[in-house]
Amino acid sequence: EAQVTQNPRYLITVTGKKLTVTCSQNMNHEYMSWYRQDPGLGLRQIYYSMNVEVTDKGDVPEGYKVSRKEKRNFPLILESPSPNQTSLYFCASSFGGSLADTQYFGPGTRLTVL
C-alpha cells in the first residue's frame, strides 16, 4: 500500500532534549516536506527536499533540521526543543514539487514540549 509513515505518532518531551521524528514513503517520490499545524495558523511548511541531499527552508525553519540521505526517508530533527514547538507535525511526499503533483500526507505526529 502506498503510504507515508511517521514515527512516533505522539511524543511528550522536555525543553532541550533532542528528538527526531522519522518520515518514510514507499512511493519512490522525489519531493518530501515537513509541515506544522497550529490552531488558527493552518499548515506551515518547515523544510522541503527536492531529492536526495537537496533540502531547503520553508516558511518556518527556525529550530528545526532535516536530512535527506535516502530517497525514502526525511527525518525532522529538533536539536533543542522549546515549548513553542509544541504542535501537530505532518510529513508529505509527491512525485515532484509542483502544485500539479498530488501530495500524500502522513498521519501526523503530535508533539508536546514541556
Add this chain to the structure above:
Amino acid sequence: LAKTTQPISMDSYEGQEVNITCSHNNIATNDYITWYQQFPSQGPRFIIQGYKTKVTNEVASLFIPADRKSSTLSLPRVSLSDTAVYYCLVGEGNNAGNMLTFGGGTRLMVKP
C-alpha cells in the same frame, strides 16, 4: 503563490449539495487550482485539481469560470463523514519547491 480567500466555515445538512467558493484574483496564467480535504488529526488529502472550466471525479466537482479569478468546489449530497476542513491552493504547476501554502481553509460542518 496566488493568495486565496475562502469562507472560514460553512454548515450544511446531510443529503444537501455544498458549494465552497475560493477567490484568487491574482491567479497567474500557469497556475493550477487544487483542493485538499483534512479530517481532524489527519493529514490533508487531495480531492481535485483543475485549470479551467469544469472537472469532475468520484468525490467532487470543480467549477472554474473563464476569468479564473475564483473557483467553486461542489460536494454532491454530503454526509456526516464530509465534515472536514477544505483548503484551496493556487500556484504554478511547473515550479518546484515550497509551493504548498495552506491558508486557514473552510471548516465544513455537516449536520444530521
